[in-house]
Structures are given as C-alpha cells and as structure tokens.
Amino acid sequence: xxxxxxxxxxxxxxxxxxxxxxxxxxxxxxxxxxxxxxxxxxxxxxxxxxxxxxxxxxxxxxxxxxxxxxxxxxxxxxxxxxxxxxxxxxxxxxxxxxxxxxxxxxxxxxxxxxxxxxxxxxxxxxxxxxxxxxxxxxxxxxxxxxxxxxxxxxxxxxxxxxxxxxxxxxxxxxxxxxxxxxxxxxxxxxxxxxxxxxxxxxxxxxxxxxxxxxxxxxxxxxxxxxxxxxxxxxxxxxxxxxxxxxxxxxxxxxxxxxxxxxxxxxxxxxxxxxxxxxxxxxxxxxxxxxxxxxx
Numbered sequence: 122x123x124x125x126x127x128x129x130x131x132x133x134x135x136x137x138x139x140x141x142x143x144x145x146x147x148x149x150x151x152x153x154x155x156x157x158x159x160x161x162x163x164x165x166x167x168x169x170x171x172x173x174x175x176x177x178x179x180x181x182x183x184x185x186x187x188x189x190x191x192x193x194x195x196x197x198x199x200x201x202x203x204x205x206x207x208x209x210x211x212x213x214x215x216x217x218x219x220x221x222x223x224x225x226x227x228x229x230x231x232x233x234x235x236x237x238x239x240x241x242x243x244x245x246x247x248x249x250x251x252x253x254x255x256x257x258x259x260x261x262x263x264x265x266x267x268x269x270x271x272x273x274x275x276x277x278x279x280x281x282x283x284x285x286x287x288x289x290x291x292x293x294x295x296x297x298x299x300x301x302x303x304x305x306x307x308x309x310x311x312x313x314x315x316x317x318x319x320x321x322x323x324x325x326x327x328x329x330x331x332x333x334x335x336x337x338x339x340x341x342x343x344x345x346x347x348x349x350x351x352x353x354x355x356x357x358x359x360x361x362x363x364x365x366x367x368x369x370x371x372x373x374x375x376x377x378x379x380x381x382x383x384x385x386x387x388x389x390x391x392x393x394x395x396x397x398x399x400x401x402x403x404x405x406x407x408x409x410x411x412x413x414x415x416x
Contacts, residue, residue, distance in 0.1 A: 140195075140225055140227070141195030141196075142195060143225050144192075144193075144195050144222075144225040144226060145193060145194060145195045147221065147222065147225055148192065148193045148208075148212070148222075149193060151212040151214065151218070152172050152173050152175070152178055152193075152212060153170070153171045153172030153173075154171075154172060155172050155173050155212065155213065156172070156173075157173065157177065159213070160173065160177075160181055160211070160213065162177060162181075175189055175190050175193060178208070178211050178212065181210075181211035182204070182207040182208045182210070182211040183207055184204060184207065184208070189208070192208070192226075200226050200227075200228065202223075202228065202231065205219075205222055205223055205226055205228065206219070208222070209222055238261035238262070238263065238265055238267065238383075239261075239267065239380060239383075240267055240268070241259050241267045241268035245259060245268060245377075245385070246268055248385070249268055249269075249270040250270065252270065252272075252387055253270055253271065253272050253404075254272050254400055254401060254404045255272055255370075255387065255388055255389060255390070255400070256270065256272040256273035256275075256276045256277065256370065256387075256388040257269075257270050257272070257273060257385070257386065257387045257388060258270065258273045258279075258286075258385075258386055259377070259383060259384065259385050259386070260286050260383070260384055260386065261380075261382060261383050262317065262320075262321065262324075262381075262382030262383065263285070263326050263327065263330060264285055264286040264287045264314060264317070264330075265284055265285050265286075266279075266283065266284060266285065266286060267383065269283075271404070271407070272400070272404060273388070275403055275404060275407055276360055276362065276368065276370075276388075276400070276403070277293075277296050277299075277360065278293060278295035278296050278299065279293070279296075285330065287310065287311075287314050287330065287334065288330070288333075288334055290307070290310050291307070291310075291334060291338040291340060291341045292334070292337060292338060299360045299361050299362055299363070300358070300359070300360060300361075301359040301360065301361055301367065302358075302359060306356070306358075307340060307341075307344060308344055308347075308349060309351055309353060309356075311341060311344035311345055311347075311349065312344075312347075312349040312350050312351035313351055313352065313353055314327070314330075314331070315331075315345070315348065315349065315350045316350040316351055316352050318331070319350060320382075321382075331345055353374070354373065354374050355371065355372065355373050355374070356371075356372045357369065357370070357371055357372070357391070358370045358372050358388065362399070362403060364403055364406065365399040365400075365402050365403045366399055367394070367396075367399075368390070368394070368396040368399050368400055368403075369390070369391040369394040369396050370388035370389060370390060370391065370396065371388070371389045371390075371391055372386055372387070372388045372389075373386070373387055373389070374386050375387070
C-alpha cells in the first residue's frame with residue numbers, strides 16, 4: 122500500500138467520526154426542542170430532560186427504540202431513505218434540516234422538486250434593475266426566460282421572440298454572430314441542458330424543447346446526439362457588439378432556493394477589457410438611455 126493511501130485512511134476515519142458526532146448532536150438537539158404536545162403526544166408528568174424521549178421519537182417514526190438509539194449515538198448502522206424520512210417527520214424537520222440529516226447519515230439528500238415556471242417576483246426584478254447597467258436574467262428549469270434586464274437585451278440581442286435561453290443560443294442570429302466563442306461554448310451549452318434534464322427524468326418538456334430545437338438547428342442536433350452532460354456555475358462570454366466592439370463578461374449562475382430549478386444569471390465586466398466603458402456607451406445609445414455608471 123502506498124504512503125498516500127496510508128495517509129488517507131486516518132483522514133477518512135476522522136471525517137467519519139466527526140460526521141457521527143455531528144449526527145448525534147443534531148438529532149439530540151432536534152429532539153430536545155420539541156414538546157410532547159407539539160407532536161400530538163400526551164404530557165406524562167415532569168421530565169428530567171427537556172424535549173422528547175428517544176422512545177417517543179422511535180414510536181412516532183415507526184422504528185425500533187434500539188435502532189433509533191443507535192442512530193442517535195452515531196453507530197455504524199444501515200439507514201434507508203424511508204427511515205430517515207420517517208425520523209425527519211417525527212422531529213418536524215424542515216426541508217433544509219431533512220437534507221442535513223441525510224448528509225450526516227452518509228446519504229445524498231433527495232432531489233428537491235423544481236417549482237413550476239413562475240414570473241420573476243418584484244424583489245428579483247428590482248435586483249435585476251439594480252444590477253444594471255450590467256446584463257442579467259432569470260431562467261426556469263427548462264431555461265425559459267422569466268425576466269431579462271435591458272442591458273442583457275442590448276448586449277446579447279434578446280428580443281420579443283427570445284423566450285428560451287437554449288433556443289436563443291442556437292437560433293438567434295445576432296447572438297451567434299457576435300458571440301466570439303460560439304463554436305467552443307456550444308457543446309457545453311447542450312451538455313448543460315442535458316444535465317438539467319437528467320434532474321427531472323419524469324418531465325417530458327425537456328425532450329420536447331430539445332426535439333423541436335434539433336429540427337431547426339443541425340448543430341444542436343449533432344451535439345445533443347453525443348449525450349454529453351456537464352454542469353457549470355461560471356463562464357466567460359466575449360461579445361463583439363456591432364456598435365461598440367468587444368465586451369467580455371464573467372457570468373455567474375445562482376440558484377434561487379425559494380424557487381427550485383430557477384436560476385439568476387449575472388454578468389460582470391472583466392477588468393482590463395474596456396468592457397465597462399463600452400457597455401455604458403452602448404446603453405446610453407439605447408432609447409431612454411442614461412443608465413447610472415457602474416460602481
């Protein structure tokens with residue numbers, strides 16, 4: 122066995138012990154914050170310790186008292202999704218606490234259900250307006266635009282017929298011509314959509330969007346047939362705008378926890394590329410221009 126392998130074993134053991142300790146403390150703290158009346162149990166006189174007893178949690182979860190005790194002690198036992206869900210319900214855990222319990226037990230949390238496409242909230246629209254004069258937009262799980270600020274429309278050429286980020290990337294002629302790395306980025310875009318589609322295998326809308334796009338874009342059809350999948354939270358976009366020249370942006374994708382499946386994509390000018398100056402000049406030339414300068 123190599124020295125590297127020998128060094129890694131203690132690290133894994135320490136991580137496992139720490140996770141078990143965190144599991145013990147988490148379950149104990151969640152149990153102690155509840156009262157019998159909060160979970161529909163009768164009060165049974167004075168208690169030496171606050172909260173529920175382990176036996177009561179076991180009964181509420183429908184598991185054996187010994188098994189739950191071992192779980193709370195962080196012992197090396199097998200757990201399943203169904204049992205963890207039962208424990209989460211018994212302890213009245215919210216979605217974030219339930220996912221934390223899964224991780225502490227050594228399992229991947231269930232994929233959170235995506236919210237249906239909804240219009241951007243007034244708060245998110247104000248955020249996009251505040252982000253101006255930088256480009257920004259919000260897309261749902263199918264990559265449909267739910268909000269696009271004026272800077273994104275001016276820079277990327279999004280118009281009234283642009284409803285879907287994927288479709289626009291492959292069919293918007295102005296975007297394609299101006300995007301300096303279109304050929305290099307196109308495979309990653311198709312792979313990103315396939316990765317998102319895999320998150321929702323029961324949702325036929327992804328196949329419909331991809332199928333319709335493949336009918337009008339041979340490039341997308343070829344890339345989609347590769348079955349590549351990739352996830353990206355950042356990207357660099359260089360746009361050669363016909364009015365002001367090349368602008369280079371760092372794009373960052375932020376998930377919106379209140380609306381699973383929706384993402385906020387913000388673009389920031391890359392320093393040293395004169396993008397900020399060109400962007401301000403571009404927006405001043407637009408109808409109703411006169412945007413505030415970037416900080």
